[in-house]
Amino acid sequence: MKPRIGIVGNLFTKDSELFYHNRATYTFQGNIEAIVQAGGLPVVIPIQTESMAKDYFRTIDGLFLPGGQDVTPSLYGQEPNPLLKETSLKRDQFELALFNLAWDAHKPILGICRGVQLINVALGGTLYQDQTLMTRSVLVEHDQAPEIRGNVATHEVQVEGELQKILGKRVSVNSLHHQMIAKLAQPLKKAAWADDGVIEAVQPTDADQPLLGIQWHPEMMLKRPEMRAIFTKYLTFFK
Numbered sequence: 650m651k652p653r654i655g656i657v658g659n660l661f662t663k664d665s666e667l668f669y670h671n672r673a674t675y676t677f678q679g680n681i682e683a684i685v686q687a688g689g690l691p692v693v694i695p696i697q698t699e700s701m702a703k704d705y706f707r708t709i710d711g712l713f714l715p716g717g718q719d720v721t722p723s724l725y726g727q728e729p730n731p732l733l734k735e736t737s738l739k740r741d742q743f744e745l746a747l748f749n750l751a752w753d754a755h756k757p758i759l760g761i762c763r764g765v766q767l768i769n770v771a772l773g774g775t776l777y778q779d780q781t782l783m784t785r786s787v788l789v790e791h792d793q794a795p796e797i798r799g800n801v802a803t804h805e806v807q808v809e810g811e812l813q814k815i816l817g818k819r820v821s822v823n824s825l826h827h828q829m830i831a832k833l834a835q836p837l838k839k840a841a842w843a844d845d846g847v848i849e850a851v852q853p854t855d856a857d858q859p860l861l862g863i864q865w866h867p868e869m870m871l872k873r874p875e876m877r878a879i880f881t882k883y884l885t886f887f888k
Contacts, residue, residue, distance in 0.1 A: 650690075651688060651689055651690040652688075652689050652690065652710040652711055652757075652884065652887040653689070653690045653692050653708065653709045653710045653711070654684045654689040654690065654691050654692065654709065654710070654711045654712070654713050654759075655692050655694045655705065655706075655708070655709035655711070655712050655713065655747070656676050656680050656681070656684070656691055656692065656693050656694065656713040656715060657676075657694050657696065657712075657713070657714055657715065657740075657743070657744050657747065658674045658675055658676045658693045658694060658695050658696065659674070659675055659676065659696070659715075659717045659718075659740070660672060660673070660674055660695075660696055660737070660740070661673040661674075661675055674693070674695045674696070675693075676693050676715060677715070677716075677868065677869075679866075679868035679869050679871060680713065680715050680761075680868050681693075682868070682871060683867070683868045683871055683877070683880045684713065684880060684884075686871065686877055686880065687877070687880035687881045687883065687884040688881075688884050689711070689880075689884055689887075691713075692708070692709060694709075694747075696737075696739060696740045696743050697743055698739075698743065699742050699743060699745075699746040701743075702743060702746035702747045702750060703746075703750065705747065706747060706750045706751070706754075709756075710756065710757075710887065711751070711756055711757035711758070711759070711859075711883075711886070711887065712747055712748065712751040712756060712757070712758045712759070713758075713759045713760075713761075713764070714744055714747075714748065714758070714759070714760040714761070714763070714764030714765075714767055714768065715761050715762070715763070715764055715868075716761055716762035716763045716764065716825070716826075716866065717737075717740065717762075717763045718734070718735045718736050718737045718740065718763065719733055719734045719735065719736050719763075719778070719828055720736065720741055720763065720766050720767055720770055720776060720828070721736045721737075721738045721741050722736075722776075722778060724741060724745075724770050725770045725774070725775045725776060726775070727775070727778065729778070730778040730779060730782065732778055732779035732781065732782070732827075733778050733779070734827070741767065744767055745767065745770075745771050748767065748768065748771045749771065752771070752772075752858070752860075755857070755858060755859060756859070757859040757860070757883060757886035757887060758859065758860040758861070759860075759861055759862075759863075759880075759883045760860075760861070760862040760863070761862075761863050761864075761865075761866060761867070761868065762825065762826050762863075762864060762865070762866055763826075764862065765830070765850075765851060765862030765863060765864055766826075766828060766829070766830065766864075768834075768837075768851070768860070768862050769830050769833065769834045769837065769851070769862075770834075771834075772834035772835070772836045772837060773834045773835060773836075774830060774831070774832050774833050774834030774837070775830075775831045775832040776828050776829065776830060776831055777828060777829050777830075777831045778828060779827050779828065780792065780826075780827050780828070780829060780847075783829065783831070783845075783846075783847070785845040785846060785847075786845070787844050787845040787846075788845060789804050789824075789843045789844055789845040789847065790803065790804070790824070791804075791824045791826055791827065791829065791843070791847060792824070792825065792826060792827040793823065793824050793825060799823055799825060799866060799869035799870075800823065800869050800870050800872070801823060802821035802822055802823055802870070803822075803823060803824050804821070804822065804824055804843060804844070805819050805820065805821050805822070805843070805844070806819065806820055806822055806841045806842060806843050806849040806850070806865075807819055807841060807842055807843075807844070808820060808840065808841045808850070809839075809840060809841070810838075810840050810852065811840070811852065811882075812840045812841060812850060812852075812882075815875060815878040815879065815881075815882055816841070816875050816878070816879075817875070820841075820875060822849070822865035822867075822870075823865050823866050823869060823870060824865055825865075825866055826864060829847045829848065829864065830847075830848040830851075830864075833848060833851070835854075836853055836854055836855065836858070837851045837852070837853060837854065837862070838851065838852060838853070838854050839851055840852045841864075847864070848864065849863070849864045849865060850862060850863050850864065859886035861879070861882065861883050861886075863879060867879045867880070868880075
């Protein structure tokens with residue numbers, strides 16, 4: 650049977666005639682297609698209470714934490730900066746509960762953009778609340794302009810370790826984030842980084858822990874074989 654990959658959905662809360670003024674639970678189609686192409690069965694999990702995380706967790710084989718809002722700063726010991734954007738503490742708490750269950754059970758975990766940031770926070774790391782708060786000798790724009798489509802690469806990252814086998818030593822990526830990892834959590838090691846030092850991918854220091862975190866959005870670039878290969882690698886954790 651295909652492994653069931655739980656993708657935590659987001660909640661559309663703004664008023665829209667498109668949804669007849671109703672709120673909506675959603676995930677981007679790229680998340681679905683990426684898991685299907687890699688051989689998994691995507692299951693969208695709506696944001697619920699922490700107490701319900703165990704019930705959802707029993708129904709999945711692996712966990713996918715996708716992009717979305719900023720992570721609530723109090724979760725990594727900081728006060729909100731004026732540059733902070735929209736947050737959702739309910740989503741944070743629900744995803745953290747799911748993550749902790751998956752981590753403890755050694756179920757495969759994939760985090761993309763916000764997802765890798767949440768993973769870092771869950772394991773004791775911190776974030777820069779905005780890219781301008783990081784001291785850099787080289788300037789790389791990580792929050793690409795809205796008029797640039799998400800499937801367009803805007804900068805390169807350097808890759809090391811196991812990820813080199815699928816991405817090569819350097820790879821061009823898109824970039825749609827204004828926050829990034831500051832202090833890397835001790836159970837993690839960096840697997841890719843931008844020229845300004847921003848961490849772009851992480852893996853566990855324990856090779857037996859099935860986890861992969863990516864800062865860019867490979868699900869928006871599925872026409873490129875190396876981006877599809879990221880999801881294929883994630884699915885190999887089930888073999």
